[in-house]
Amino acid sequence: MSEVLVIGGGAAGMLAAWRAASLGAPVRLLERNPRLGVKILISGGGKCNITHAGPIDEVRRAFDQPEARFLAPCLHRFRNSDVLELLERHGVTTHVRPDGRIFPDSARAGDVVEALRAEMLAVGVRLSLGTPVRALSRLPHGDLRVCLDGGELQSLAVVLAVGGKSYPKTGATGDGYPWVEALGHTLIRPRAALAPAYLKHARPDWSGVALRDILLRARAGKEVARWRGDLLFTHRGVSGPTVLGVTREAALAMERGPVTLEVDLTPDRTQEELSRELAEAHATRGVRLVRVFLQRRLPERLIPTLMEEAGLDPDLPLDRLPRPGRNRLSERIKRWSLGEISHIPLELGEVTAGGIPLDEVDPRTMESRKCPGLFPCGEILDIAGPVGGYNLQAAFSTGFVAGESASRRLQGAA
Ligand SMILES: Cc1cc2nc3c(=O)[nH]c(=O)nc-3n(C[C@H](O)[C@H](O)[C@H](O)COP(=O)(O)OP(=O)(O)OC[C@H]3O[C@@H](n4cnc5c(N)ncnc54)[C@H](O)[C@@H]3O)c2cc1C
Structure with a gap:
């Protein structure tokens, strides 16, 4: 029996590797960085908003409807409570903030990564860090080929957990997109989500000014998104929770025409x-x-x-x-109109929307419908939840199921 190969050592890849190995499969995880989970380390301002509290169906409904439907089997298979239980085994206790977001008591994202690393090592995952994958292709007899610097690996079960394209310094540079296209997938153009917005007429002199509890609307003629909360003026435009909350829809609408931002400074008064x-x-x-x-x-x-x-x-x-x-x-x-958005920087988005269309992946197994033996999970999929721990939960849950299915495929063939 060969190994399950997991490409990417972020939230999705680590869960996949751990789950596959705990079911008895030999697993090797390939990560380009010399350390695991670099994006987790910067998540939640370095404190890591691990997941969101509440019944799992409520967590699921925070996603847009098609995503919520797709995620149902994975979220039920590996819930928010399962993540917390796993972390607690390593002494990572957590607390729920009044808004439902869950953080480690230590306020250290590094503790989350360390717990996941320890779980993987305990079940025998082989970690190949500092190992960038250069290409992924299919061999004539059906196995997948993973090309590394100075060598290649083959397997009939490959978990693809290379993330999206935002915050490229974390290692997520969009490598997976051309690979999956060559393997038969279509690709929804990657777009920013949960990102700041640059304005055509930015006011650098207002940089640092915050508006509290306002309602922000993004308009492309008609309203395309709204979010209530705080807004922060930046050198090039605006940021803060309200802006992050509308940028996914705004970026999509900008593909068709201009989008403006409008603020209601007193949402509770007519x-x-x-x-x-x-x-x-x-x-x-x-x-x-x-x-x-x-x-x-x-x-x-x-x-x-x-x-x-x-x-x-x-x-x-x-x-x-x-x-x-x-x-x-x-x-x-x-x-109050802030004028037209000039740009929503994909590289500064907390997540990348777009990627592999959800109808091209089986939501019960995470196996590609285009390329048997390939198990895409995490941010490479066309999923982008709101701020609140939802995106890490989606990565953990889809990774868990991808690892489980990859292990079964390998063991079924043995
Ligand atoms: C600043 C910031 C704050 C965030 N805060 C939160 C938060 O508090 N809560 C929350 O739920 N979500 C948060 N998110 C979103 C969340 O971190 C991501 O959705 C999640 O980490 C995605 O996990 P992933 O495993 O799919 O991808 P990633 O975490 O991006 O992991 C992909 C891994 O694959 C590796 N890789 C890529 N290409 C290759 C290659 N060719 N060869 C080998 N390895 C490769 C990368 O180095 C990386 O380690 C935040 C994101 C950012 C940027």
């Missing part, structure tokens, strides 16, 4: 309520200037621009703000 508050502020709270009223709600640096856009003098007293001016200002506050 425009009419705001207008009324402006009218009453002078009388009831003794505020004199419009900008002083705004200072209580907005970062000071933005106020002159907002007032200028509403056609108002920045030193206008509140009691001289006529109804049309009030309406224009409250409209700005509810629908």
